[in-house]
Amino acid sequence: xxxxxxxxxxxxxxxxxxxxxxxxxxxxxxxxxxxxxxxxxxxxxxxxxxxxxxxxxxxxxxxxxxxxxxxxxxxxxxxxxxxxxxxxxxxxxxxxxxxxxxxxxxxxxxxxxxxxxxxxxxxxxxxxxxxxxxxxxxxxxxxxxxxxxxxxxxxxxxxxxxxxxxxxxxxxxxxxxxxxxxxxxxxxxxxxxxxxxxxxxxxxxxxxxxxxxxxxxxxxxxxxxxxxxxxxxxxxxxxxxxxxxxxxxxxxxxxxxxxxxxxxxxxxxxxxxxxxxxxxxxxxxxxxxxxxxxxxxxxxxxxxxxxxxxxxxxxxxxxxxxxxxxxxxxxxxxxxxxxxxxxxxxxxxxxxxxxxxxxxxxxxxxxxxxxxxxxxxxxxxxxxxxxxxxxxxxxxxxxxxxxxxxxxxxxxxxxxxxxxxxxxxxxxxxxxxxxxxxxxxxxxxxxxxxxxxxxxxxxxxxxxxxxxxxxxxxxxxxxxxxxxxxxxxx
Numbered sequence: 001x002x003x004x005x006x007x008x009x010x011x012x013x014x015x016x017x018x019x020x021x022x023x024x025x026x027x028x029x030x031x032x033x034x035x036x037x038x039x040x041x042x043x044x045x046x047x048x049x050x051x052x053x054x055x056x057x058x059x060x061x062x063x064x065x066x067x068x069x070x071x072x073x074x075x076x077x078x079x080x081x082x083x084x085x086x087x088x089x090x091x092x093x094x095x096x097x098x099x100x101x102x103x104x105x106x107x108x109x110x111x112x113x114x115x116x117x118x119x120x121x122x123x124x125x126x127x128x129x130x131x132x133x134x135x136x137x138x139x140x141x142x143x144x145x146x147x148x149x150x151x152x153x154x155x156x157x158x159x160x161x162x163x164x165x166x167x168x169x170x171x172x173x174x175x176x177x178x179x180x181x182x183x184x185x186x187x188x189x190x191x192x193x194x195x196x197x198x199x200x201x202x203x204x205x206x207x208x209x210x211x212x213x214x215x216x217x218x219x220x221x222x223x224x225x226x227x228x229x230x231x232x233x234x235x236x237x238x239x240x241x242x243x244x245x246x247x248x249x250x251x252x253x254x255x256x257x258x259x260x261x262x263x264x265x266x267x268x269x270x271x272x273x274x275x276x277x278x279x280x281x282x283x284x285x286x287x288x289x290x291x292x293x294x295x296x297x298x299x300x301x302x303x304x305x306x307x308x309x310x311x312x313x314x315x316x317x318x319x320x321x322x323x324x325x326x327x328x329x330x331x332x333x334x335x336x337x338x339x340x341x342x343x344x345x346x347x348x349x350x351x352x353x354x355x356x357x358x359x360x361x362x363x364x365x366x367x368x369x370x371x372x373x374x375x376x377x378x379x380x381x382x383x384x385x386x387x388x389x390x391x392x393x394x395x396x397x398x399x400x401x402x403x404x405x406x407x408x409x410x411x412x413x414x415x416x417x418x419x420x421x422x423x424x425x426x427x428x429x430x431x432x433x434x435x436x437x438x439x440x441x442x443x444x445x446x447x448x449x450x451x452x453x454x455x456x457x458x459x460x461x462x463x464x465x466x467x468x469x470x471x472x473x474x475x476x477x478x479x480x481x482x483x484x485x486x487x488x489x490x
Contacts, residue, residue, distance in 0.1 A: 003146060003149060004145050004146070004148075004149050004256075004259060007149040007152055007153060008149075008152070008252065008255070008256045008259075010153075010156075011152045011153065011155070011156050012249065012252045012317075013317050013318055014156045014159070014160070015156065015159065015170065016245070016249065016318060016320075017318075017320075018156075018159045018160060018166055019159075019166055019167055019170065021241075021242050021245040021320065021322050022101070022104070022241050022242065022245070023104065023107070023166070023167045024245045024248065025240075025241030025242055025243070025244035025245035025248065026100060026104055026107070026108050026111065026167065026241050026244075027111055027167060027170065027171065028232070028244050028245065028247075028248035029098065029232055029233065029236045029241060029244040030094060030098070030100075030108050030111045030112050030115065031111060031112075031115040045126050045130065046350060047071075047210055047213050048067070048068075048071050048126065048127050048130035049130045049133055049134065049269065049270070049273075050213070050273060050350050050351065050353070051067045051210065051213075052064060052067065052068070052130050052131055052133075052134035052270075053133075053134045053269070053270040053273035053274055053277070054273055054274075054276075054277045054351070055067060055277075056134050056135070056270070056274060057273060057274030057275070057276070057277030057278050058277050058278070061194075061195055063206075064195045065194075065195040065196075065197070066201055066203060066206060067206065067210070068127055068131065068195055068196060069198070069199055069200070069201035070201060070202075070203065070206060070207055070210060071126075071127040071130075071210075072127055072198055073200070073201070073202070074210070075123060075124055075126070075127065078123060079120050079123060079124065082116070082119065082120060082123065083116065083120065086112075086116045086119075087116070090112070090116075091112070094108065094109070094112055097237070098233075098236060098237075099236050099237065099239075099240055099241065100241070101241075104167075107165055107167045107168050110165075110167075110168045110171055110172075111167060111168070111171045114171040114172060114174070114175050115171070117175050118174060118175045118178045121175070121178050121179055121182050122178060122182065124182070125182040125185050125186060128185050128186050128188075128189040128196065129185055131189050131193055131195070131196055132185070132188070132189060133266055133269065133270055134270050135193065135270075136267065136270055136271075137192070138263070138266070138267050140185075140188055141263065141266075144181060144184055144185065147181070147184070148177065148181050151177045151180070151181075152177070155170065155173045155174070155177065158173060159173075213353055213355070222363070222367075223362075223363035223364070223365075223366035223367045224366060226366070226367050226369065226370045227366050227367070227369040227370070227390065227393075230369070230370045231369060231370065231373055231386050231390075232244060232247060234370065234373060234374060234377065234386070235247060235377075235383050235386065238377045238383070239383055242322050242323065243322075243323075243324060243383050245322050246322040246323060246324040246325040246328050246383075247324075247328050247383070249314075249318070249322065249325050249328075249329070250325060250328035250329040250331075250332045251332055253306070253329050253332075253333070254329070254332045254333055254336055257299060257302040257303065257306065257333070257336075258299065258336055260298045260299070260301075260302075261295050261298045261299050261336075261340050261343075264291070264294060264295060264298055265291070265295060265343045265344070268287065268291040268344065268347075269343075269347045271287060272284055272287055272288060272291075272344060272347045272348055272351060273347060273350075273351045275287065276348070276351040276352070277351070281409070284348065284351075284409075285348075285409060285411065287344070288344040288345065288347075288348050288405075288409075288411075289344075289416070289419065289420060290473070291343075291344045292341045292342075292343075292344045292345070292420055293341075293420055293423070293424065293468060295340040295341060295343055295344070296337065296340050296341050296424045297424075297427075297460075297464050297468060298340075299333075299336060299337055299340045300337065300424075300427070300428060300431065300460060300464075301457070301460050301461075303333050303336075303337055304428075304431055304432045304435055304456040304460060305435065305449075305452055305453045305456045305457070306329070306333060307330055307333055307334070307432075308432070308435050308436060308439045308452055308456070309439065309448075309449050309452050309453070310326050310329050310330050311326055311444075312444065312445070312446075312448070312449045313449070314326060314329065324382070324383055324384060327384045327387075328383075328384065328387060331384065331387035331388065331390075331391065332387060332390075334391055335387065335390050335391050335394050338391065338394045338395060338398060339394050339397075339398075341398070341420065341421075341424070342397070342398050342401050345401040345402070345404075345405050346401065348405065348408075348409060349401070349404055349405065349408055349409075352408055354408065357404075358401075358404050361400050361404075362397050362400045362401060362404075365393055365396050365397045365400060366393060366397060368393055369386070369389055369390055369393055372389050372393075373385065373386040373389050376389065402416065423467065423468055424468070426467065427460075427463045427464060427467055427468050430459065430463045430467070431456065431459045431460040431463050431464075432456065432459075433459075434455050434456075434459055435452045435455045435456040435459065438451050438452050438455055439452055465477075
């Protein structure tokens with residue numbers, strides 16, 4: 001993950017420099033039109049991961065195979081729907097509503113069509129990825145991710161030497177990488193898991209069960225799409241592609257540090273569902289609480305130095321920092337810190353299969369991002385207002401999830417506030433205090449950044465170890481480190 005984070009940040013810098021802020025923004029916002037249809041695939045991703053892990057928890061491999069075959073059948077239908085919607089409504093929106101310079105419209109069209117191809121490829125590989133996660137074979141992700149990082153470095157090199165339209169070349173190369181990576185995952189699952197044998201299978205009862213679950217997941221996925229891609233398009237309508245570029249850079253930084261959180265969460269997610277399916281409620285709640293803390297600690301480790309030294313990090317990372325990028329970056333990291341503690345909650349609630357009112361209420365809150373942001377932008381507020389709105393709604397959504405956990409899993413809200421929220425709040429303040437003081441009293445530059453980085457990493461590790469972990473968790477970590485040390489000295 002450290003390697004991938006480094007490569008991602010490096011490639012963004014070169015791609016931004018090579019394409020220019022305008023083309024980089026066009027690539028982000030035009031690809032976002034297609035990504036808006038991602039609520040279809042997000043829905044089915046959630047469903048496939050839940051049903052696969054649930055059947056594995058029950059050790060019902062026959063049903064597992066049947067659900068896999070049903071998922072493939074569903075994705076054939078979804079692929080057709082995505083293609084039709086993209087090449088009709090999506091194409092109309094691009095031509096008539098987007099703010100694209102006339103001389104770049106042809107390149108934007110190429111990006112649009114290639115984004116559709118890439119999206120459909122990614123969509124078909126979802127059942128295979130879900131099976132890898134359900135079986136907890138996380139090592140394959142490490143190997144393939146390293147290969148993907150190498151491909152991205154190759155793309156950067158090719159962009160520097162080609163003489164054709166670099167935006168079009170970039171879009172073509174990204175599709176090729178997507179196809180290769182997807183074929184690797186499909187091949188691995190086909191040969192590794194007996195249940196991943198493609199075949200036509202139809203079972204009305206199982207299909208209805210999938211659709212009932214997916215129907216309410218669809219609303220939640222739609223709300224996420226509205227918040228992310230809807231805001232991106234809203235900013236394009238009110239401003240220009242440069243603002244989209246600033247937002248895209250901020251989210252790229254955020255996605256890089258979130259790699260650790262999302263991969264940790266992917267490993268925990270099937271365990272939570274399996275424990276629920278096996279009736280191990282007490283163990284499941286322990287895992288939910290523990291993973292909620294660890295998700296936050298992982299993002300805090302990188303967030304403190306980045307939040308404090310955002311101007312310097314962006315200045316050495318990018319040749320030219322677009323306006324609004326610094327504040328966008330800080331605000332999106334804060335939003336992710338808030339949301340990181342909610343991931344295990346969402347899995348525990350989804351494991352029950354009873355998600356109707358959860359999706360209506362929390363999804364409804366997330367959808368408010370779009371109309372509230374539109375109102376503020378219409379009143380003349382700067383683009384950063386969209387991120388302030390997102391932070392407020394993220395807090396409200398977390399409150400909603402807490403109450404659903406209390407209702408569905410008898411979680412003590414008082415215990416959660418005391419054992420999790422108060423602890424991580426204290427650790428955040430304690431870890432960031434000294435780095436903040438150093439930032440205020442030293443001059444801008446590499447020396448200050450280095451002092452802030454070292455101090456923040458040291459203070460975060462110490463406070464998490466001494467205050468953020470229980471006695472049993474510290475004992476487990478000590479045993480793990482001791483075992484690794486003894487193994488390395490033999």
